[in-house]
Amino acid sequence: MDIRQRLATNLRRLRLEKGWSQEEFADQAGIHRTYVSDIERGARNPTITVVERLARPLGMSPSELLA
Structure with a gap:
C-alpha cells in the first residue's frame, strides 16, 4: 500500500470512529x-x-496519521 492509500484509509477510519461526516471533519x-x-x-x-x-x-x- 502506498503512502497516499495509507493516508486515505487511516483518515476515513479515524473520521468515522469520531462519527464525523466529511463536511464536519473538513470544517474542523x-x-x-x-x-x-x-x-x-x-x-x-x-x-x-x-x-x-x-x-x-x-x-x-x-x-x-501516516503510520
Missing part, C-alpha cells in the same frame, strides 16, 4: 469538503501542511 480541519473526499479516495497528494491540518482535529501527529 479548515479544508474544503471535496478536498477531504479526494484525499480519502487517494485522488490527491496533499502537502505535509495539509496532513498536519488533518491530524490536528483527530488529536494526533502527522506521523501517526
